[in-house]
Amino acid sequence: MIRRIVLGAAYAAVIAFVVISGVALVRDGVLFGPSDGAVTAGETTAEDPRRPVLLVPGWADVGERLAPLAHRLRTRGWDSTAVLTVNFDDPVGSNIDHADEIRQAVDSLLSLNREADEVDIVAHSMGGLATRWYMQNGGADVVRRFVSLAGPHRGTLVSLVAWGQGGVEMNPESPFLAQLDSLLPEGVEGLTIRTELETHIIPQENATLPGVSDTVLCCTMHWTLPTDATAIDVVVDFLLNGRSP
Numbered sequence: 001m002i003r004r005i006v007l008g009a010a011y012a013a014v015i016a017f018v019v020i021s022g023v024a025l026v027r028d029g030v031l032f033g034p035s036d037g038a039v040t041a042g043e044t045t046a047e048d049p050r051r052p053v054l055l056v057p058g059w060a061d062v063g064e065r066l067a068p069l070a071h072r073l074r075t076r077g078w079d080s081t082a083v084l085t086v087n088f089d090d091p092v093g094s095n096i097d098h099a100d101e102i103r104q105a106v107d108s109l110l111s112l113n114r115e116a117d118e119v120d121i122v123a124h125s126m127g128g129l130a131t132r133w134y135m136q137n138g139g140a141d142v143v144r145r146f147v148s149l150a151g152p153h154r155g156t157l158v159s160l161v162a163w164g165q166g167g168v169e170m171n172p173e174s175p176f177l178a179q180l181d182s183l184l185p186e187g188v189e190g191l192t193i194r195t196e197l198e199t200h201i202i203p204q205e206n207a208t209l210p211g212v213s214d215t216v217l218c219c220t221m222h223w224t225l226p227t228d229a230t231a232i233d234v235v236v237d238f239l240l241n242g243r244s245p
Contacts, residue, residue, distance in 0.1 A: 052113045055085040058125025063087045081112045092164025098130035122147040140185035154206035
């Protein structure tokens, strides 16, 4: 008799477990979870950390060099309309003109992503100067995060053999650099990424910015930095999570 009672209790427990598990599966896999549409007290929805991203090439370069980064962003959840690459009319032209083209590209990016009111910008080499000029002249209001890949922020001696107005403006003593604020605009979170094998930004420290986190990689080079897998991982992590505390 006792054995039958014990077996009966065990069977009942198994049946109860099956029924409860079935309810849990129906309710999104949460045991005794709320029915569809119900919200428990204190429940919040995590904000999507992604923002539309503008990719900016450097001196004498084209946007296609940033294609590997654009591809990685899309595989990490960015919509195809949320990643846009600039191709400057004159790749060796003035950063002031480039900044106007960046402004137009940002406007286009926001028009394609009407749910967003700010963007992130990743710029390679001299593209970082044009981006800073854009932010300094009104663009900072719509920029959340800025990544500079080997940007000549305090100029480079290599500018002595670079042509075009862009080459002139990269001179460490240029009037253009003298007009750039040394700090990023308030509210813009920045990251500089550079390489130990830098051959274009001389001295190498000129690729840094005061108060901005700096990451030094090995062993990619200036022109390959935008396509380097490690650099791309650092960029994506920063865009998703921001600066490490």
